[in-house]
Amino acid sequence: MYIQKIKMKFLVFIIFCLSIIACGSHSDSSFDDDINSSRAQTVMITSDTIYITASGENMSEMKFDKKVIRVPANKAITIALINKSSDATMPHNLVIIKKGSANQVGQGGCKYKENAYVNPTDTNVIAHSPLVQIGETEYFSFITPSIGTYEFICSYPGHWSLMKGEFITEKS
Numbered sequence: 077m078y079i080q081k082i083k084m085k086f087l088v089f090i091i092f093c094l095s096i097i098a099c100g101s102h103s104d105s106s107f108d109d110d111i112n113s114s115r116a117q118t119v120m121i122t123s124d125t126i127y128i129t130a131s132g133e134n135m136s137e138m139k140f141d142k143k144v145i146r147v148p149a150n151k152a153i154t155i156a157l158i159n160k161s162s163d164a165t166m167p168h169n170l171v172i173i174k175k176g177s178a179n180q181v182g183q184g185g186c187k188y189k190e191n192a193y194v195n196p197t198d199t200n201v202i203a204h205s206p207l208v209q210i211g212e213t214e215y216f217s218f219i220t221p222s223i224g225t226y227e228f229i230c231s232y233p234g235h236w237s238l239m240k241g242e243f244i245t246e247k248s
């Protein structure tokens with residue numbers, strides 16, 4: 077049991093290192109909030125607001141509480157992302173993307189800390205939350221895409237391989 081724990085810790089450490097290496101210049105460990113224009117977007121908090129919780133204290137525990145998010149197509153919605161993690165390596169975001177683009181969006185986003193780890197020119201990205209610091213909640217609003225199956229991920233470096241699910245838009 078103890079040996080297994082050590083193995084798991086080592087594995088988590090390796091995954092963490094790989095994510096740092098994959099990210100090149102990602103060495104800044106400060107998680108200061110960037111005050112930027114993406115924070116100034118209009119957010120409508122209504123009874124229809126969808127609440128998603130991210131949790132976990134390490135690279136093997138981290139997860140969203142939903143594997144599938146179902147929403148009406150072509151409609152303005154608000155998502156609240158609650159970050160219940162407390163470890164400093166566990167800021168999270170929620171990025172809605174075209175199906176099959178998780179690796180591209182995740183790898184491409186790690187240079188864009190100032191834009192919540194999302195490449196602003198990536199056409200696979202449909203919408204994304206701000207980066208949510210540990211213990212905090214952020215809201216974001218957007219118009220859902222046409223009927224179809226999309227995906228959502230956390231694009232914080234190294235997180236997208238585990239933190240992901242399906243985002244399905246349906247006829248309302």
Ligand SMILES: [Cu+2]
Pocket residue numbers: 130138166167168169230231232235239
């Ligand atoms: Cu995350």
